[in-house]
Amino acid sequence: MSKQAKAANGGDHFTRWLVIGMVALVVVTGVVFSITSSSTKAAESFTALEGFTKGEAVTATINPAAGSGLTLNPGAPVTIDLWEDPQCPVCRTFETSLGEYIETMVRSKKATVNYHVLSFLGPESVRAANAMMCAADEGHYLDFHKAIYTVQPELENSGFFSNENLVKIGDYVGLTSKTFTDCVTQGSKLDLVKAHEDSMPTYKVVGTPTVFINGKLWERTSNGFDLNEFRLAVEAG
């Protein structure tokens, strides 16, 4: 090997380490930036709940005939079955577009709604689902449900749906009783959460959000969730 080639080789090693070092520096700086900007966002989301007023209490019953779903306003002419995961971003879109309409249908006693709270997106879905069912016991499923989607973090299982934060969401909604906070922190509804999850295959539910109107799968034709399309489907039964 000539002297020149050796020098080139040595130079190559130096360049290699320099390059690896620079790349590592860029990546580390980027990661720090990304994590910081994500966590700031999560903390800000609580402000969206300021001034939240809860509606009138609506009794929720567990309906073994509908996959242990939480039934609100039984006996109405039309029945909507809603399958959601509290961490699913598309469920948030669904809630934004159609949540208010569904809530009105329940409160005006025009529709029976069976809520199926799924939790396949991970441990934080399980915790959030448990808290939602605790809120159902207090008669404020609708309110808590709305609040969950208002603060839903962009990132799944980022640590945001901790029991502590779920109690805090309850605070904003107006659920401050010891029964509620104990139910959240002790995971009192975990068996029911599992029952909801386990009923998926029975109803051939493979994703969220899934909607059945009078037992028939709602197949939307529009790209998003169109309120008029949904309303017509509900009115047609």
Next chain:
Amino acid sequence: MVAFNQKYQRLFTLVARLVIGGVLLVAGGLKAFVPAEAASAVAAYKILPTQIAHILGYALPWFEIAIGLLLIIGVAVRLSAMASGAIMVVFIAAIISVWARGILIDCGCFGGGGAIDPSKAAEVHRTYAIEIARDLGLALLALYLYFFPYGLFSVEKIAITNEEM
């Protein structure tokens, strides 16, 4: 074939560098400033534990940007080619893995990502095939750069030629 390659190799190398570098730079750039999306896109593959997937999701776009820039300006081309070839192989493996497990996701390759409506299964499978083909093409280009790293318009000037490597 060999003679043809010898004649135009420095040009081919430049083109390969620009193609891989450009794709990486765009892919990384689109994801780097929406970190939460990138992190959940990686988690959607359900290969790594969620926490680790998120960290990878934060890091990957920046890594792509760094490698892409090195290829475009022409510094440490062989090393960068090895890195980009390796991540292409990882991407291909990840897509095959979700396909085999029947998971329907948007790859999140250029931002976005996450689960997809089950009614779109056929469409998603076609997309998987296209993505695998694309990444395979890029991996082959990277392999070419591994053998012929020295081309036109490189910042890094190398005294020795490809034949001597």
